[in-house]
Amino acid sequence: MFRKSIYKTPAQLRAMVEPGLITAAALDAVRALVRPGITTAELDAAAERVMLDRGAEPNFKLVRGYHHTTCISVNEQVVHGIPGDLVLQAGDIVSIDCGAQFQGWNGDSAITIVVPDAARPDLVARREELSRVTQGSMWAGIAAMATASHIGEIGEAIQEYIEAQGVSEVSGETYGILREYVGHGIGRKMHEAPSVFNYRTPDAGAEVRPGLVLAIEPMVTAGGESTFVEDDDWTVSTTDGTDGSHWEHSVARHAGGIWVLTAPDGGAAGLAPFGVTPVPIA
Numbered sequence: 001m002f003r004k005s006i007y008k009t010p011a012q013l014r015a016m017v018e019p020g021l022i023t024a025a026a027l028d029a030v031r032a033l034v035r036p037g038i039t040t041a042e043l044d045a046a047a048e049r050v051m052l053d054r055g056a057e058p059n060f061k062l063v064r065g066y067h068h069t070t071c072i073s074v075n076e077q078v079v080h081g082i083p084g085d086l087v088l089q090a091g092d093i094v095s096i097d098c099g100a101q102f103q104g105w106n107g108d109s110a111i112t113i114v115v116p117d118a119a120r121p122d123l124v125a126r127r128e129e130l131s132r133v134t135q136g137s138m139w140a141g142i143a144a145m146a147t148a149s150h151i152g153e154i155g156e157a158i159q160e161y162i163e164a165q166g167v168s169e170v171s172g173e174t175y176g177i178l179r180e181y182v183g184h185g186i187g188r189k190m191h192e193a194p195s196v197f198n199y200r201t202p203d204a205g206a207e208v209r210p211g212l213v214l215a216i217e218p219m220v221t222a223g224g225e226s227t228f229v230e231d232d233d234w235t236v237s238t239t240d241g242t243d244g245s246h247w248e249h250s251v252a253r254h255a256g257g258i259w260v261l262t263a264p265d266g267g268a269a270g271l272a273p274f275g276v277t278p279v280p281i282a
Contacts, residue, residue: 006185006193007211013252013281015105016187016213019056020250020261022100023107026050030070030098034113036090040072044083047098056100059108059190066234070098073235078219078227078244079181080234091117093127095246099190106190108215109262110248126222127243133175134220134245135270137161141198141216142251142267143274146258151205151214155197158218173242176225181236183217186250210255217248254281 008016026047033046048069051058058069073081073095074088081095088094097110112131117124137158144157159177167174183196194206198218206212223242230237238244250261257279260267266278 006206007209008187008213008252009211010254010282012105012187013211013213013254015103016107016250016252016261017281019100019102019105019107020109021107021264022051022054022056022102023098023109023250024262024264025054026069026098026100027096027109027111030096031111031113034088034094034115036088036115038088040074040081040083040086040088043072043096044068044070047096051100054100054102056102059099059101059106062101062190070096071234072096073244073246075243076238076241077230077235078178078221078238079236079246082232082234088115090115091120091123091127093131093243093245095244097246097248101190104188106186106188106250107262108186108190108248108250110217110246112245112247130175130220130222130243131245131247133162133165134218135247137198137218137220138216138247138249139267139270139274141218142249142258142260143271143276145208145214145216145251145253146271146276148208150207151194151196152201152203153208154214154216156200158216159199162218162220173222176221176223176242178219178221178227178236179225180227181219183215183248186213186215208253210253212253213250213261215248215250217246219244219246221245252281254279256280256282
């Protein structure tokens with residue numbers, strides 16, 4: 001039995017709009033700076049400046065033992081990469097994850113960017129395809145949330161989308177879905193119940209109804225699903241060295257429909273191919 005407390009009131013949903021927008025603005029600032037020669041620490045600082053300027057704080061820094069605003073994962077790193085002196089190179093695939101806490105409420109979102117490399121178009125195409133598949137699977141899961149009766153339908157939609165892509169048209173590789181790392185509820189804390197699996201499970205999961213807010217975040221690899229945690233005790237990398245990609249949005253289900261809190265348009269552009277129109281929170 002799931003506790004009723006995982007569902008927010010309409011007033012609480014409205015309070016989550018601003019931290020979502022601040023999170024989106026921080027990622028926009030980072031996206032604009034990604035280029036060969038920049039360090040991941042510089043990207044981290046840019047995200048933090050946006051949050052502080054808008055009266056928010058980085059909620060990643062509230063996680064015990066973590067001291068950065070973002071997680072930045074490069075190439076075979078899939079999630080939880082620590083920003084530092086790593087210099088981005090042309091052709092790198094870079095996943096940036098961050099969240100803002102504003103007036104006690106949280107946002108959480110992630111994007112993947114491929115650094116341009118005119119000298120290696122095949123590499124760029126392969127990595128951009130991985131990012132596209134991951135992003136598309138996220139939107140498939142978000143679209144499912146609009147009509148789902150239980151959370152398990154979201155994971156099923158994500159897996160079905162990825163499976164429908166078959167093997168990569170560019171590399172001929174199959175795609176792997178990370179199993180140990182999943183999405184989650186979000187609200188007063190960045191990580192709340194319930195878990196949101198990115199694949200089919202025998203458990204239907206919590207009921208999807210107005211007041212539910214989820215961080216939907218597929219993590220996909222260009223090869224195997226096996227990962228390991230590097231010596232820094234945070235960074236998750238693929239065992240076979242293949243590339244990883246991570247996309248995430250925080251999404252609210254309310255009486256009128258769904259609204260993507262970490263997208264300035266509420267998710268309209270991403271949901272359009274799925275025939276879903278987001279509705280602002282009243």
